[in-house]
Amino acid sequence: MALLVDELMTKQPRPLGRSLILCASALSVALVTGCTSDSGGPSASASSPGQQQKSPSNGSDLTDEKLGKQVEKTLDTAEVSDSDPLFVEAGLERVGDGFHSVPDLTRGHSYKLSVVCVGKGKISLSIAVKNPVRQTLDCDGVTFRQHLTSSAAAIKIDGDGMPGATGMVGWRLDKADK
Structure with a gap:
């Protein structure tokens, strides 16, 4: 009986479970990277340390x-x-x-x-x-x-x-x- 309990406690996750964990981790990294990268778009923060404010890329803004x-x-x-x-x-x-x-x-x-x-x-x-x-x-x-x-x-x-x-x-x- 002890062998059976020990085997259940040390059992590795199923391959499908491992795939879901990896997929969720990759998605989280992609979302965090996408939300924090400086795209220069209107939502880009001009006050981030070490970043210079970019001039408008659209000529109509200057006009x-x-x-x-x-x-x-x-x-x-x-x-x-x-x-x-x-x-x-x-x-x-x-x-x-x-x-x-x-x-x-x-x-x-x-x-x-x-x-x-x-x-x-x-x-x-x-x-x-x-x-x-x-x-x-x-x-x-x-x-x-x-x-x-x-x-x-x-x-x-x-x-x-x-x-x-x-x-x-x-x-x-x-x-x-x-």
Whole structure:
């Protein structure tokens, strides 16, 4: 009887069990390696010790950055401060992403909206106010300006790229001087 118990306790795993263990180990190593390797993709960590941040591999990222700076310069939003008593809000987006804003405005006050698109193609701009505004803007860097008066209803501002349009679009909303 002792021989039988000893034989069961020292028995090696079956070949199938050994294969499953090896397969699971190999899969674990592959997953860990895949998750920790630096692929340079968007999920790669730029703050890993000993690694330098890579420049964008996509030329459109550099173009968007250049066009974005041009929009900011045109709208004078690069250095805008919340301490400016007339400033309400500003934004910058890729034309393909569009922009959508529902600013918090004071009823009965007047505002100035400025929109600039830089790149290729056109955007469709709509401003939901008492008398809705719909405008097609060329992405030529020319500023579109609209005077707004806030009513009881929220004002909604939407800018969407038309098919084939590329570049950057920005907006700035300020209180009107009185």
